[in-house]
Amino acid sequence: MIDQKTMEKYAELALKTGVNLQKGQPIMITAPIETADFARIVVRKAWEIGAKDVLMNWVDDELQLLKFQHAPEEVIGSFPEWRIKQYNSLAEEGGAVLNIYSTNPDLLKDVDPKRIALANKASGEALTKFREYTMTNRITWSIISVPTGDWAQKIFPNLSKEEAIKSLWDAIVKIVRVDQDDPIAAWEEHNKTLYKAHTILNEKKYKKLIFKAPGTDLEIELPEGHIWAGGSEKSTEGITFNPNMPTEEVFTMPHKYGVNGTVSSTKPLNYGGSLINHFSLTFKDGEVVDFKAEQGEDTLKHLLETDEGAKRLGEIALVPHESPVSQSGLIFYNTLFDENASCHIALGKAYPINIANGSNMTKEELDKHGVNDSMTHVDFMIGSEKLDIDGVLQDGTTEPVFRNGTWALDIK
The missing domain is CATH 3.40.1830.10 (Thermophilic metalloprotease (M29))
Incomplete structure (x- = not known):
């Protein structure tokens, strides 16, 4: 103990x-x-x-x-x-x-x-x-x-x-930094680092992200007005809080119709007490059109059949390979930890906070902006030290965002 x-x-x-x-x-x-x-x-x-x-x-x-x-x-x-x-x-x-x-x-x-x-x-x-x-x-x-x-x-x-x-x-x-003398102060500093990361990404206003790694060749369009977030957040009442502890990610939403290509998992997914492992998904116009898994394929199938939105993505999250969770060398079989060791994406509902004025939009307005809706939201890990990510800017030029699993942008 x-x-x-x-x-x-x-x-x-x-x-x-x-x-x-x-x-x-x-x-x-x-x-x-x-x-x-x-x-x-x-x-x-x-x-x-x-x-x-x-x-x-x-x-x-x-x-x-x-x-x-x-x-x-x-x-x-x-x-x-x-x-x-x-x-x-x-x-x-x-x-x-x-x-x-x-x-x-x-x-x-x-x-x-x-x-x-x-x-x-x-x-x-x-x-x-x-x-x-x-x-x-x-x-x-x-x-x-x-x-x-x-x-x-x-x-x-x-x-x-x-x-x-x-x-x-x-x-x-x-x-979770509880080993430090003042964990609360340590988290304040950590949140500042994540704030810098999502501020830089918001200034970039990428049109698209391209993910490449063994088993992964995926293009994800970002909706106009998308917002990157990460670390601490503010409630509508103005109270600062941290939804996940640990957290090492900055995240936004994809356009629900703008995901194309194949992506492979890099860590097991514990979904409702059942493991899905070594799986891949193929997307066309935002929807999963093919999938396979070495373990838990039936469970993955039922996840995708939860509702129409479960076949589409609601989140993209960037996590550098050198995060404390990754550097522990452990697989936690717990999404709270494993998602903070690795870049990940989520099937299902998108967070309305990830698009300008999203928290005040109706369901119809959110859908019009390409925001996915579902009764589920399931993160799974796609990152490793072999992952490269490119960002496509508004003028069509491309620049590196991640190389070999870590930031190519000046985040630190």
Whole structure:
């Protein structure tokens, strides 16, 4: 285990820099029961900061697996009305949301992918309104992770559970900068670096990005008025927060009809407790027209069939290969971490904040601007030390953005 002082620092970082909890604001925390010791520290500190209320959602991998194994299909394909009301009422009250995400990557490996797809579709439809609050920054939210036994042993299979948990704690503490004397100040400096990166990209106003690597030859058009973001964000109420901890990315949206070519994954994708690995997608006019996977192909198929928007891209994110997550040398089997080791793209819904005035546009206006809509948003990793990216400027000239997996622009 990790020492009490470090857990206290991490909890404080999640509340003050992650969601930036305000006095008098309610907060909803979701955490695995295995992380109860850490979660209780977070709850205590939330009360100490002055939270109006602290709502706790406990989750348990074993109970989830039992449900998938035994529940009738109509239950798998439904989402409780009381939970919808819980999420929506918290959002309407301007609450903060902190998710401690630490799922066993192999949890549902033996479950029929159709049942997983049913559950994902049900939750996607049920939480549409809540997702609008988060993806337009109408509330503050953040995702962090702490070790659980099964997850840790997936990363460190040759260690005992206790040793694996300790090793994963050591990696996480370093990656999220909790090992530093003042993690909050360290994150302020880190956010400044990411701000510089997306400011430079916004000044470029690229028309198109071209990705080339082994198994990847992809062109992505960027919509007019697209906006690069990354690091800290501001809610519509003006509160600065960090949605992901760790984060090493700057990101924007593609034009939903402007993606052509083939892209190959470089890290496993843990999708709803089922792994998809060594897969590739081929796009034509923005839509996936062919796909294959060495592992989890049926799961990938069901993901793409979630709705029409699931076959199109909603995000492009640039992450240099020398990021702390990448330099750890670990595959985390957890998108929160793996996406911050590698450039990645996302199937599904785009963030309206990534286009000028997008948070105030109707669905029809967003669609007219080439903004993808879906009930899902799934990131997968395409970056490596072999990735080159070129940017096509407004006058048609091309310049290097990434070479050999890192910035070719003067970002540092």
